[in-house]
Amino acid sequence: MEVAIFWLLAVIIIASAAATVFSKNIIYSAFSLLFSFLGVAGIYAMLSADFLAVTQIMVYVGGILTLILFGVMLTNRITMMSLKTDVFNFIPGLTIAAVMLAGLLYVIWVTGTWASDSPAAWDTTVETIGTLTITRFLLPFEVVAILLLIAVVGASFIARKDKQKIQS
């Protein structure tokens, strides 16, 4: 059952990621990214990282994807736009891809035994995270609040001129 679900998720992720890359229509790309994100959330849930799964769905599916879709819809002449690039760095690109692949394969090879699923690993992690953020990692938690405040103020400041300037 679990193996079947894993393979189903893997197929969904790979297929929709491929559709994102190879689709001629940028809207189709953006929407097929949705299924890729959802599949990754499923993988997180299978790894008993339930908080990460919720994060994936809330931030990536709920937020980032909406942002990407709005970005796409803001773009001028999306239907007529050619998605072909004029830049063909074939040999450098191939070299970087090969080096990355070699590095990943090396890490996979060096990591001798991969941890397999243990029954205790299915416990929920949200309670532990909730306790630790408020107690042990309290300072980083409040720093995050300040970081988010900076993000809010910065985004509004850059994107919006002052009211007075617009009126005049």
Place this chain on the structure above:
Amino acid sequence: MFEQYLPVLLLIVLAVAFGAGSLLLTGLIGPKRPNQVKNSAYESGMEPVGTAHERYSVKYYMVAMLFVIFDVEILFMYPWAVQFRMLGLFAFIEMILFIGLLFAGYYYIIKKGVLEWE
């Protein structure tokens, strides 16, 4: 155990089955008698002008961008809310501080007029 995700799985299967099933069944057994009025985009409505692939206003993007930030805030509140009863008053005050800091950001947005749609 894995069984705790079974309701989620069941919901996904049911939702996909219902959506795909209703579309397939209406396509298969529904009567098809099209005419010109039925085929128009809005039956007994206005004639649509231009394409559907219009550019959206940049204001939507601003709202979406601010939504992502407050989305992250909710994410930090969620594990705290799960453990709320156990953590007690000190954690509550900490969360008030956290929300208060972001509320200052919200106040800035309102004063800046980012959410105004003149």
